[in-house]
Amino acid sequence: MTLTCDNAQKTRKGGSGMSGAKGKSSSGAGDPARTLELLWRDGSAAPAGRRGPRQGLTVDAVVDAALALADAGGLDALTMRAVAQHLGVTPMTLYTYVPGKAELLDLMLDAVFLRMHRPPFRPEESWRSRVTAVADANRALHLGHPWLVELRIVRAPLGPGVMTKYEYELGAFEGLGLDDVARDSALTYVLGFVQSGARAELDARAVARESAMSDGEWWDAHEPLLARALDESRFPLASRVGEASAIAYDGLYDAEHAYRFGLERVLDGLAALGGS
Template sequence: MTLNRTGAGSPSTTLALLWGLSDEAPRRKGPARSVTVAQVVEAALTLADEQGLAALTMRAVAERVGISTMSVYTYVPGKPELLDLMVDALYARMERGAFDGESWRERVSTVAEENRMLLLQHPWMTEVAALSRPPLGPGLMAKYEHELAAFDDTGLSDVDMDAALTWVLGFVQAHCRAVHDARRATTDTAMSDAEWWRANQPILARAFDPEKYPRAVRVGAAAGEAQGSAWNEEPAWEFGLARTLDGLAALIDGRSLT
């Protein structure tokens, strides 16, 4: 079974492809290659963005670049390795904000926003980008270097800097998964959240007994009125990011060198 996550392919083969070292291996005899690995990766990215991860097959990628399915395996050995190349390519393209004169909180907020934009623009990324086994290519390394700089002068140890960054990225990934789930529900039902709640309001009013569920009814009603639905991505993002930063502040405050 093919695993749709980063780090599922052959480590040595993937690393060689990521760093452009595969060309050092002896080439098999035959006609010259008609496309490049970069073109294969670009075709795969277009497929995933347009049609989702389910549409990403080696056959579909081959058709996009105009080669046979068997030929595409001479560029990338399989889908697991292709996913690593795709993710690393997007990491390499990420816009990276400058940190001149900003507080650590502002810098970390920038990192969170950059990752949020990436995951919202490429929904399939939340399904495949495993934090435990990222693609260790040039895109990932440039991303990691940039994001660690957000914790400069915080007084954190190297281990704590890595842990703090991982915690922030975990929050971003969880939030973006929730966004994609909410948007998928809207698409699947052909109803907005507000429309869904209005349609179900009569039965909910009868089923939800305020005497039996006093807190749930009171708080749920207040939150629903404030957000326009049971969950709203913007307030959820603002609240979650602020609390994530507050948690880091408990660790960083008193250690800062600035």
């Protein structure tokens, strides 16, 4: 189901101690109860009798600081040290609010899901219109939070944001004549398409920014040496189609075009399932 395929990256957190993990492992290894408690903010009432000094921050403040960093600079910019500095504390202080970076990512994911705009579907609206709205909203979400596509999303943090989003988006497929299982598959399919396109677009942006070299300049730099690659006798289709596309889009990767083209295909493909 879609939920089983919609969760956050975790940075290793084995049962015993592991420091300085490298890869993006996704857990569920951290105490599930603690994570769910944080997601639904159970500790927020400052439950009387706490012995030591009051905490100077809140979980929300930590999450918001993390979001600001990640939205601006991607996951690379999201370091525990940076979050701490942003909040005027030392890095280790964060670990009083959040068990680790993995759980922080879970909280961030649920938070942006919860804050999405969800205008109610009008009853007379066609499913095409509703699914288009869902796709557009998800595209905007990914473009506004570029770190989302960097996450390994498996086993979603089942917080309010994830649930609310799932509930709303399933509603878009009303009227298509799908049973429950097919409805979940259809949503997964649409979200996969959107995420895939968003990833390509964000990658292209990041490369353009980091290389200080536009797509056009890149092609110019390579052109003199590309006789072999663009050899018309060896790669007739590739060189012809490649050139046509390069001319059509001025050598740039045109994400907007790819999205519009793809979304029409997606909708037509769903229509063939039997709906109107």
